[in-house]
Amino acid sequence: MAVILVGTVAATSVTTAHRSPATAAATVGGLLGLPAISTAQSYNLSPASRTLHPTATTESTGLLADYVSAASSTSELSAHALQTIGAGSSVITVDGAPVRRSGTDPDASFSYLLHGSGKGTQTVRVEEAGSASSSYDVLVGNTVVHTRRPTSADYAFGGRAIGLEHYSFTVPAKYIAADGTYRLTFRNTAAPGDGAQIAGVWDSATAGAAQAPFGGSVTNPKGALTTGSTVLKSDIFGKPYVIYDFGKDVAGTISFNADSRSGSPKVGVAFSESTQFLTTQSDFSQDPSGVATETHFFQPAPGRSAVNDSVIRGGFRYLMVFLDTPGELAVSNLTLHFTADPDNPDLRNYQGAFLSSDTTLNKLWYSGAYTTQLATIASNTGRPYPAQPGPVANNVTVAKGTSFLSDGAKRDRLDWGGDNVVSGPVSLLTTGRGQAVQNSIEWFGDHPFPNGEIPGVYLPAPAGFQSAWGEYAAWWVHNYWNYYLYTGDRSFLDSYYSAMKGNLAWFATQVGSDHLWNVSGSTNGHWGYGESGQETYDNAVYALALQDAAAAAAVEEDSSAATSYTTRASQTAAAVNATLWDDTAGAYRVLPNSAAHPLDGNAMAVVAGIATGDRATRALAFVHKTLGTPNGELAVDSADNNSVSNVISPFVSYQELLADSALGTSAGDTQAISDLRRTWAHMLTGDTAGTLWETVSPTGGLGLGSYTSMAHGWGTGPTAYLTNQLLGVTPTSGGFATFQIAPRPAGGVTWAEGTVPTPQGAIQAAWRQTGQSFQIAVTAPTGSTYRIVLPAGTGTVVVGGNTVYRAGHAVAGAATGTVSRSGTDLVLTGLHGTSVITTS
Numbered sequence: 001m002a003v004i005l006v007g008t009v010a011a012t013s014v015t016t017a018h019r020s021p022a023t024a025a026a027t028v029g030g031l032l033g034l035p036a037i038s039t040a041q042s043y044n045l046s047p048a049s050r051t052l053h054p055t056a057t058t059e060s061t062g063l064l065a066d067y068v069s070a071a072s073s074t075s076e077l078s079a080h081a082l083q084t085i086g087a088g089s090s091v092i093t094v095d096g097a098p099v100r101r102s103g104t105d106p107d108a109s110f111s112y113l114l115h116g117s118g119k120g121t122q123t124v125r126v127e128e129a130g131s132a133s134s135s136y137d138v139l140v141g142n143t144v145v146h147t148r149r150p151t152s153a154d155y156a157f158g159g160r161a162i163g164l165e166h167y168s169f170t171v172p173a174k175y176i177a178a179d180g181t182y183r184l185t186f187r188n189t190a191a192p193g194d195g196a197q198i199a200g201v202w203d204s205a206t207a208g209a210a211q212a213p214f215g216g217s218v219t220n221p222k223g224a225l226t227t228g229s230t231v232l233k234s235d236i237f238g239k240p241y242v243i244y245d246f247g248k249d250v251a252g253t254i255s256f257n258a259d260s261r262s263g264s265p266k267v268g269v270a271f272s273e274s275t276q277f278l279t280t281q282s283d284f285s286q287d288p289s290g291v292a293t294e295t296h297f298f299q300p301a302p303g304r305s306a307v308n309d310s311v312i313r314g315g316f317r318y319l320m321v322f323l324d325t326p327g328e329l330a331v332s333n334l335t336l337h338f339t340a341d342p343d344n345p346d347l348r349n350y351q352g353a354f355l356s357s358d359t360t361l362n363k364l365w366y367s368g369a370y371t372t373q374l375a376t377i378a379s380n381t382g383r384p385y386p387a388q389p390g391p392v393a394n395n396v397t398v399a400k401g402t403s404f405l406s407d408g409a410k411r412d413r414l415d416w417g418g419d420n421v422v423s424g425p426v427s428l429l430t431t432g433r434g435q436a437v438q439n440s441i442e443w444f445g446d447h448p449f450p451n452g453e454i455p456g457v458y459l460p461a462p463a464g465f466q467s468a469w470g471e472y473a474a475w476w477v478h479n480y481w482n483y484y485l486y487t488g489d490r491s492f493l494d495s496y497y498s499a500m501k502g503n504l505a506w507f508a509t510q511v512g513s514d515h516l517w518n519v520s521g522s523t524n525g526h527w528g529y530g531e532s533g534q535e536t537y538d539n540a541v542y543a544l545a546l547q548d549a550a551a552a553a554a555v556e557e558d559s560s561a562a563t564s565y566t567t568r569a570s571q572t573a574a575a576v577n578a579t580l581w582d583d584t585a586g587a588y589r590v591l592p593n594s595a596a597h598p599l600d601g602n603a604m605a606v607v608a609g610i611a612t613g614d615r616a617t618r619a620l621a622f623v624h625k626t627l628g629t630p631n632g633e634l635a636v637d638s639a640d641n642n643s644v645s646n647v648i649s650p651f652v653s654y655q656e657l658l659a660d661s662a663l664g665t666s667a668g669d670t671q672a673i674s675d676l677r678r679t680w681a682h683m684l685t686g687d688t689a690g691t692l693w694e695t696v697s698p699t700g701g702l703g704l705g706s707y708t709s710m711a712h713g714w715g716t717g718p719t720a721y722l723t724n725q726l727l728g729v730t731p732t733s734g735g736f737a738t739f740q741i742a743p744r745p746a747g748g749v750t751w752a753e754g755t756v757p758t759p760q761g762a763i764q765a766a767w768r769q770t771g772q773s774f775q776i777a778v779t780a781p782t783g784s785t786y787r788i789v790l791p792a793g794t795g796t797v798v799v800g801g802n803t804v805y806r807a808g809h810a811v812a813g814a815a816t817g818t819v820s821r822s823g824t825d826l827v828l829t830g831l832h833g834t835s836v837i838t839t840s
Contacts, residue, residue, distance in 0.1 A: 028764035029355075029753040031777040031836055037753055037764075040355040043362050045248055045370035045690055046347040050338040052252075053225060054244035054319065058275075060221040065117040065180070066203040066214045067239040070100040079214070079237050081113040086188075094129035094197060095163050096290030097281050102136060102188050102195040109187035112201065115215070117208030118180030122171040125202040127279045130161030133193025139185040140175040150193065154701030162289055162705025164199055164279040171203075180211065200280065202239065216240040216323065224256065224321075229332035234265065234323040239280070241322035244334065248690035249273060249317050249711045251374050251409050252339040254309040256331050258300035263327025269309065270295040271316035273410060273710040274702065275687040278318045283706035285314060285394075285411045286387035294392050297324065312339050312381050312394045315374060315409030315711045317688070339381070341373040343403045344433060351432025351757035354722055357750045361722055363684050364676065364692075368719030369430035371691040372423045374409035375713040376436045378402060383413040385459045396460040400446065401439035408694060408709035415440050417456045417472035418527050420479050422654055423713030425720045428486045432757030438492065441479050445496040451509070452502030456525055470510070470523035471538050473503055474545040481548035484555075488735015488759050497556055504549055504565070507542060515571040516579065517542045527600070527652065527714075528635060528645040528695075536580045536588040536601030543572045544608040555734065573610040586618035587626075596638035599623050600652045606659035620659055624671065631700035632679030647703040648696035653679045654717025661725045661744060664823070672725065673747025680718050683710075692716050727754045727765055728789070735759045741778050742789035743767045760784055772840050779834040787829040789822070790839050797826060798838040 029037050068080045070091050076082040088103020089110045102108050116122045124146075126138075132155040138146035146169040155161050176182045186196035203215075210216065216238030219231040225244070232240045254269055271294070272278040282294035298307050321331060341347060354365040382398030398404075399415045405427060406412070407419040424437045444455050447465050454476040456469020480500055484493045511517050516534040524532040546569035553562035580588050580601070587597040588605055602619040605611040611619050627633040632653055636644040653675060660672035682700055683692055694712035695703030702708035724730050728743035736758035743752070745767065753766035761781030768775045780786050790797065797805035797819065804811055805819050805826065820827045828837070 028777045028779050028834070029766040032751070032766050032768045032775050034751055034753050034766055034768060035355065037353050037355055037755060040353050040362065040366075041348070043366035044348055044350065045366055046373060047338055048348055052246060052250060052336040052338055054334060055247040056245045057221045057225065058243045058245050058318070060218040060242035061202060061204045061216070061240045062218055063117060063205050063208065063210065064202065064216040064218070064238050064240045065122065065205050065208070065210050066115045067200065067237055068112050068114065069200045069239070070198060071098040075237055076100065076112070082110060084110045094160070095284075097129060097164055097199050099129045099197040099199045101197045102186055102192070104192055104195050105188065106190045106192060107188055108192070108195065109185050110196070111183050111185035114182055114184050114201070114203050115211050116171070116176050116180040116182060116203050117205035117210065118176070118178070119205060119208030120173045121205070122176065123168060123204050124171055124184070125166060125168045125204070127164045127166045127199040129197040129199065130155065130165040131194035131197065132159035134195060134197065135189040135192050136196040137187050137189065138169070139187060140171055140182050143175055145169055145171055145175070148196070152699050154697040154699055154703070154705070156697070156703060156705045156707070160705070162707040163277045163283050164281045165276060166279050180208070200239070210235065210238070213237055218242050224331045224334040229259065229330040231328065231330045232265075232267075232321070232323045233328040234326050236326050238326070239322050239324065241280070241320055243278065244319040244321065246317055246319070246336065249315050249374060249409065250336055250338060251312070251314050252337045253312055254296075254319070254334070254336055256307050256334040257304065258298075258307050259304045259330035259332070260300045260302050261328040261330060264299060264302070264325065265323045265327030265329045266297055266299045266325040267329060267331075268295050268297050268322050268324045270320040270322070271313045272318045272320070272706070273316055273688060275318060276702070277706035278320060280320065280322060283410075286383060286392055287385060287412065288387055289707050291387040291389055292392040293390060296391070300329065311392060314377065314394060314411070314413055315691075315709065317690070339378065340409065341376045341403070341431070342378045343435065344373075344431060347373065350430050351755070351762065352430045352723070353755040354727065354752070355754065356722070356726070356752040358748070360677065360681050360684065361718075361726070361749065364680055364718040365722050367684060367690060367692055368426055368716035371711045371716050372405070372426045372430065372713055372719075374691065374711040375406050375423060376403055376427065377406050377409070377413060379404050379439065381413065382406070382460060383411060385414075385463060398458055398460060399439055400443040401435065403436045403439065404443065405436050405440040405713060407713055409711040410709050411707070412709075415443055415458055417444060417454070417469070417476045417479065418651065419712070419714040421475050421714070422651060422717050422720065424479055425482060425486060426713070426716045429720060429723050429756060434483070434487050437483060438489075441476070441483055442496070444476055445480070445499045448499055448502055452506035454499065454503045466525070468523055469525035470519055471526050471541055474507070474538070474541045477503060477545035478548050481552050484552070484734050485731045486735070488737060490734065493552060493555060493734070497552065500549060500552060501561065504546070508568075511572070514579070515568070515575040517572070528647070528649055529643045531590060531643040533591045534579065535591055536576060537598060537604055539572055539576050539580075540601060540604035540608045540610055543569045543576070543610060544604070546572070547608070573608070576605065576610050577615070581615070585622060587622035588619060590636065590644065596636050596644065597622065597626070598636045598644055599627055599633050599656060600635065603652065603655040603659040606662050607655055616659075616663060620663065620668070620671070623656070629698055630678060631682065631696055631698070632675065634698060646698070648679060648698065650679060650693060650696065650712075650715035650717060654714075654721070657717060657721045657725070661721070666746060669744040669746030672721070673749065676718050676721070680715075692718070722752075723754055723756060727752050728767075729754070729756045729763055729765050736763065737784055739763065739780075739784065739786045740789065741765055741776065741786060743776060743791065745769050745774070745791060758784070774839045775837065777834070777836045778831070780832055784832065786831050787827060788831060788835065788837065790826040790828070790837070796840045799828075800836060
């Protein structure tokens with residue numbers, strides 16, 4: 001093994017430990033005394049089989065005493081004696097659901113006469129169309145039993161909850177009449193906002209009996225989980241239910257056995273990724289929301305029959321099964337056929353792996369891996385667009401091949417060029433299966449517009465390929481080059497080189513003499529806002545695309561194109577610095593002369609190398625200080641700039657991680673680990689644990705209500721970061737033929753190890769920090785060459801037991817080889833096979 005020396009350090013020789021790649025692959029972490037990498041499998045969320053069963057029941061009505069629905073005037077009026085006081089009470093439709101509203105007048109109200117069991121305390125469950133402004137009380141007689149006030153809870157789109165929410169409370173027995181009845185009133189406060197908007201009310205109890213024709217029951221709710229059955233029985237005014245939990249986000253089609261014992265009961269199956277929106281109206285997967293019927297309904301034939309739901313539900317954790325009409329039905333053998341990652345014969349057999357001293361980071365790596373698997377779907381199971389009234393569907397061909405990398409499991413189930421910037425590398429680093437990633441890139445590369453622009457998204461017919469996504473046309477170049485870097489697929493690179501050049505030729509027509517891309521109104525589709533003009537963010541993405549194009553042109557030996565792209569990238573970078581930098585704020589503006597400063601533009605300016613040195617440090621200091629919240633950085637600092645969605649976007653936050661790391665400082669690396677813990681770690685806890693989200697509200701909740709995709713590919717940046725930056729493994733030429741190990745220990749992480757799949761075989765890397773000592777072990781597949789960048793501050797380097805560097809100088813006469821210094825880092829280059837290095 002040769003170690004190359006440059007600069008002022010004299011040549012020195014080294015001795016390293018050599019093992020065969022097969023042996024080293026099993027022991028490289030062990031060389032440093034670390035746990036076996038196989039123990040990381042305990043974090044793997046992928047199922048071992050495509051047949052899944054719920055893991056638990058979380059709620060059921062048991063004895064259902066009564067139910068009233070705003071969707072039925074009979075239920076409200078003749079059965080439950082609706083009374084209204086004040087003006088404005090009516091049934092309106094919110095997000096596709098009929099709701100009884102109290103109106104917006106102070107103290108206006110409506111009430112129902114409910115029929116309790118007459119025995120003890122009653123539990124009331126309410127489904128409502130929530131609002132950030134709703135303020136009302138719930139009363140039994142003149143006694144307030146529940147209050148609803150504006151809170152800091154998460155609402156989207158003008159203060160509405162997208163989809164129904166629910167809450168529960170108890171009614172003490174002393175407030176219930178001897179015959180079991182009581183009047184439940186929803187009464188506005190003096191400042192009611194939207195007031196009460198109630199879709200349905202359940203009354204259940206633990207003792208007594210329902211009064212006909214009200215109520216119903218659920219017997220043995222856990223029966224459907226095992227070899228038994230769950231029996232749901234409903235009278236005319238009843239809607240008994242049971243809620244099943246699969247333990248994590250899953251995807252696929254539901255089936256169960258149904259024994260219809262009396263009447264002709266219709267059974268509803270509602271899906272949700274979170275308990276917040278777990279109601280009889282499934283959380284939303286179709287656009288526009290509230291149009292299609294997201295809950296699936298079945299009417300089993302009399303007697304015993306199999307119910308097989310043919311409609312894929314792309315992402316959910318909770319399943320509410322309820323009777324929608326009178327009768328008695330026994331449900332058994334409730335199963336899910338797992339449909340994600342359809343071409344993978346062994347879902348748990350990841351080719352990549354990661355393990356560290358930090359349990360949260362380990363969970364994040366595998367959550368990102370599993371999220372990307374959920375977003376890998378069959379190409380003919382995309383989401384129809386736009387949504388149509390009637391049953392929901394996921395049955396449209398939206399990509400090339402048999403599977404592709406969609407943006408999200410639940411929605412949109414479409415191929416988006418921006419989302420693949422994050423999820424593409426994650427897929428390659430985890431499962432190691434590249435065909436779905438390739439299909440996603442080629443789908444756009446096969447269909448450029450006549451002017452050369454690459455589409456940013458394909459919407460099902462009649463919409464088709466969309467040109468209004470200039471940002472994603474630039475990201476396509478990055479995806480194209482990145483896929484080659486990870487796979488070394490020269491045929492792919494060659495086949496789409498002309499499409500890449502045509503795409504950048506189109507960009508040249510959009511760039512003015514000032515070298516800035518002026519994003520037109522017809523191409524201003526963005527990750528999260530609708531601005532137009534000479535934007536910092538899009539120009540930084542464009543500059544990065546030109547750099548990637550120059551690298552591709554070099555491989556293609558097209559020197560004139562490589563020179564042109566490099567020149568154009570430099571010109572645009574200079575123009576961004578001259579026009580869009582706000583020196584007073586120490587940050588880049590959204591647009592020239594704008595008062596707003598965005599996270600995306602400042603992070604991407606650093607990632608693209610536009611901001612360097614002190615300017616990069618200042619830009620990132622600005623976003624961390626000015627945009628920072630306990631849950632991550634907001635998208636923009638100006639509340640008046642309505643064109644930028646002021647949410648926390650994991651897509652943009654991933655660019656922030658890369659920017660922090662690009663500073664090349666311990667402070668930057670520590671900040672990146674802090675970002676991981678603030679923006680992503682809380683996704684691992686609570687009722688939504690297991691997958692990574694599309695968007696986060698400023699208070700840490702779901703930024704788009706029930707429409708939020710909670711298993712979204714662009715949210716999986718932690719997985720790529722932990723392998724590429726914290727562990728430090730990145731390709732430097734196609735297919736990892738050459739690669740770099742540049743560990744970034746920070747944030748209290750004391751060791752990390754991992755496996756990186758490559759076309760030649762697996763790379764194994766591990767590092768450990770103990771006090772002032774840093775150790776690293778690497779093994780590479782045969783035929784590949786690598787360099788190691790040692791952390792800043794290294795004083796002594798021991799390779800294979802021999803000291804080769806001490807006190808700023810090489811140790812002469814050790815063996816053949818060299819060491820180089822790059823700034824504050826030491827670099828060992830030209831390595832192959834297995835290396836074990838200790839520094840202090």
